[in-house]
Amino acid sequence: MKTRVQQLTLKDLARLYGTTVGDLPEICKKMVSEGRFKYRTISQEEHDNIILGILKKIELSDFTLVGPLEKWKWEKGWKENLHDFISTNYDLKALIPKYIKSFRPIRLDGKHVIPLDADFELNYPTAFLSWVFSKYLKEVDSIYEFGCGTGFNLILLAQMFPKKKLCGLDWIPASKKIIDLMAKKYNYSLKSRAFNMLKPDHSFRITKNSAIINVDSIEQLGTNFKPFADFVIKSSPAIVIDVNHFNELYDPNTLLDYLALKFEHKRGYANGYLTYLRQLESQNKIKIIKVHRSHVGTLYHDGFSYIVWKPL
Numbered sequence: 001m002k003t004r005v006q007q008l009t010l011k012d013l014a015r016l017y018g019t020t021v022g023d024l025p026e027i028c029k030k031m032v033s034e035g036r037f038k039y040r041t042i043s044q045e046e047h048d049n050i051i052l053g054i055l056k057k058i059e060l061s062d063f064t065l066v067g068p069l070e071k072w073k074w075e076k077g078w079k080e081n082l083h084d085f086i087s088t089n090y091d092l093k094a095l096i097p098k099y100i101k102s103f104r105p106i107r108l109d110g111k112h113v114i115p116l117d118a119d120f121e122l123n124y125p126t127a128f129l130s131w132v133f134s135k136y137l138k139e140v141d142s143i144y145e146f147g148c149g150t151g152f153n154l155i156l157l158a159q160m161f162p163k164k165k166l167c168g169l170d171w172i173p174a175s176k177k178i179i180d181l182m183a184k185k186y187n188y189s190l191k192s193r194a195f196n197m198l199k200p201d202h203s204f205r206i207t208k209n210s211a212i213i214n215v216d217s218i219e220q221l222g223t224n225f226k227p228f229a230d231f232v233i234k235s236s237p238a239i240v241i242d243v244n245h246f247n248e249l250y251d252p253n254t255l256l257d258y259l260a261l262k263f264e265h266k267r268g269y270a271n272g273y274l275t276y277l278r279q280l281e282s283q284n285k286i287k288i289i290k291v292h293r294s295h296v297g298t299l300y301h302d303g304f305s306y307i308v309w310k311p312l
Contacts, residue, residue: 003046005116008037016304017131018292027130036123038116039108050105050112051255054300058262065268067198067222071171074149078174081150085178090185095150095178096122107297110256124296128304129153129215132241133160136308140238142210144169146197146228147217151179151190158188165207169195198224200231212237216303218244219269229276233285233311242307248274249293249305260301277309286311 010032014021031037042050064070077098084094102118117123133156137143141164143157148168157166166189168179179192195201198221206212212232218225232240247264250257265271280286286309294304 003041003043005038005040006113007035007039008032013037013127013131016294016296017128018290018294019131019135023131023135025130025134028127031123031127036117037120039106039113039120040116041111041113042105046114047112050299051259054259054263057300058259058266061266063267065222066220067224067268070220074172075174078150078170078172078178082174082178082181085181090181092155092182092186095152095155095182097150097152105299107256107260107295107299107302109295110254112256112299121298125304126156128294129156129243130160132243132306133157136239136241137161137164137211137213140209140211141165142167142207143213144206144210144237145213145215146170146195147214147220148179149175149217151175151182153213153215154179154188154190155182158186158190162189164189166190167193167206169193171196171198197221197228200228202231202234206235206237210237211239211241213241213243215243218242218273219264221270222268223271225270225273226276229273229280233280236311239289239308239310242273242309243304244273244306245269245297245302246274246291246293246305246307247271249291250302260297263300274307277307281309284312 010021010024010029013028014024081095088094100121103115105112105114143164144167145153146169148154148170151168154166154168176192176194179190182188183190221228247261250261252258252261277286277288281288289308291307292305297303
């Protein structure tokens with residue numbers, strides 16, 4: 001298996017996003033023209049070593065299950081980002097989550113490849129979310145991100161939609177402090193609120209004509225996602241965007257998808273979320289606008305699939 005250098009084209013991005021080239025925003029075109037999505041294919045030896053490493057990780061690692069048991073990890077991580085944000089005189093780059101790495105293998109179209117740009121793992125979600133946000137959030141007045149973490153997605157939203165009201169919600173105190181500092185230092189139309197998605201506060205109300213977004217936060221609810229989904233329905237947003245991996249979209253008859261399912265089961269990630277939404281749709285409680293699997297992910301699983309829906 002010979003290696004070769006390739007790069008994602010605009011046609012590739014459109015296919016991975018589930019749209020057309022003409023629908024892509026300028027940032028996607030700019031990144032492609034600058035060669036930000038270059039990668040190389042891997043040799044047979046690299047492939048075997050990667051698969052072996054994943055199998056060992058799944059079988060031998062003593063993972064902490066997602067949910068309350070992992071709260072300490074997020075407290076530690078967001079405190080580090082808060083410290084870096086302050087110590088760098090409020091440099092927004094200090095808010096890049098530290099789980100974003102350089103040059104590690106990623107999943108692409110059912111295979112592993114090696115990024116050749118150090119910021120590939122940052123550039124891809126930036127371009128992807130720019131498209132998702134421009135596609136579905138233009139008409140709303142306010143946007144609420146639940147599980148906002150360091151607020152990095154809110155930076156993108158504030159820059160894209162300076163006139164919209166934004167709110168970042170997370171259960172970690174350091175996250176709220178970051179959002180408040182970000183709003184003050186950059187004059188963003190941005191507020192923060194402490195919120196535990198595992199135990200939704202039903203006294204909290206969103207404003208009319210609002211959107212709710214969740215980026216890689218549904219997975220952290222494990223099997224306890226129904227209370228939050230029901231909270232969202234009662235909140236009556238104009239639109240909901242869930243960006244995550246959804247186990248229903250994997251094909252267990254392919255090697256990488258089978259390993260992804262095994263990994264997600266070991267971690268205790270949300271299982272059955274899309275199935276639950278489809279049940280709600282069959283009961284005429286919600287309308288699912290689009291479900292799309294994006295065949296891109298990190299070493300162990302995909303992470304940029306999305307569901308767009310709204311309560312009825």
